[in-house]
Amino acid sequence: MLEQVATAFERKDYSTAARLLKQLLKESPENPWVQFYVGRLHEVSGKRQNAERIYRQLLRDTTNTKILMQARQSLQRLQDIEQEEKQRAIAKATSEPNNAELGILVLEPISNELKGKVAKKFSQIMQIDAYTARLVLPSRSWKLYRTGQVGELKYYGQQLQQAGISCFWATIAEIQKIQVFQVKHFVESGTHATVVCRNQANQIGSLTFEWSEVKAQVVGLLPIFEEVVDVDARRKLIRKTQTQDYAQFCDLHLPSRHCILRLYDGGYEFQQGIEIAPQASKNTIRINWNSLVDWLQQQLPQVQVWSDFTPFAETILDQTEMLGNIQSYIHLFRRERTNWDPAFHLYSGLVFLQLT
Known part of the structure; x- marks a missing residue:
């Protein structure tokens, strides 16, 4: 049945793949290939976080070299898609003249108790490692984190705010007025x-x-x-x-x-x-x-x-x-x-x- 699932994915017949996987999950829920294809189904359905979680779990728990290779390729594919979407969003955010003005992104202080919880989110958004993210997040006062086009800073700032990380952005022109x-x-x-x-x-x-x-x-x-x-x-x-x-x-x-x-x-x-x-x-x-x-x-x-x-x-x-x-x-x-x-x-x- 796994071959049928693989064929369904090749044909992009995702409804058939979903039906077959539903049965396989009842019969062999721990089978790493079943888990891999469940991850693929999440990926093509736009549930990329669920897919990433499964791929990373396979990297931790599986020794099958073919599955490991497929999981790594899938994670790289997810990262490439995310990077492309981010670049398109930034290009759109800076396309208007006002959004191309020089601006700054300021982080507001976070208690040490919360740093551990938000550092991972910060590292994912800003694409830095979690240890560096924890060091960057301020605990005493405002901290200038980045300068650049205000449209791009607004894009990152909105993502940080949605993740529960307090920040704000402004243009130098606003201050000079x-x-x-x-x-x-x-x-x-x-x-x-x-x-x-x-x-x-x-x-x-x-x-x-x-x-x-x-x-x-x-x-x-x-x-x-x-x-x-x-x-x-x-x-x-x-x-x-x-x-x-x-x-x-x-x-x-x-x-x-x-x-x-x-x-x-x-x-x-x-x-x-x-x-x-x-x-x-x-x-x-x-x-x-x-x-x-x-x-x-x-x-x-x-x-x-x-x-x-x-x-x-x-x-x-x-x-x-x-x-x-x-x-x-x-x-x-x-x-x-x-x-x-x-x-x-x-x-x-x-x-x-x-x-x-």
């Missing part, structure tokens, strides 16, 4: 607040808003680099760049106005406007800044503070080409360009897009 105002100082605060600020064209003016419009605070430290003289192992003087200090930043997000109010410790005029830090002229910048942060917290007690910039930045600092496409709107004095500045604007921008 967000307006950024550099806050000089507050001049009024009540139900409404008014700030003196500079826009992206470096024009100074004022902006009045309601505190209820602020939907997020994003804080972060940006390193300040200086060139210093040091002594190497041979007692020779060398010049090298070291982190000497950190500039503290705080972004207030107003998604209804599609803008960010950006404050930083070296640019805020503590002696102007309303008194936030008593004796501001006598205090250190750190004391004045801490007073400003506390004051903002009093105005925005229910607003989430996003403070995971540094671990996120550590995943993207080597992405020089991508970060080079981002205008940071950070005006620290720099002897050389650093990727920390666009990394902060990217992080803040991604938070902003999650709110809209």
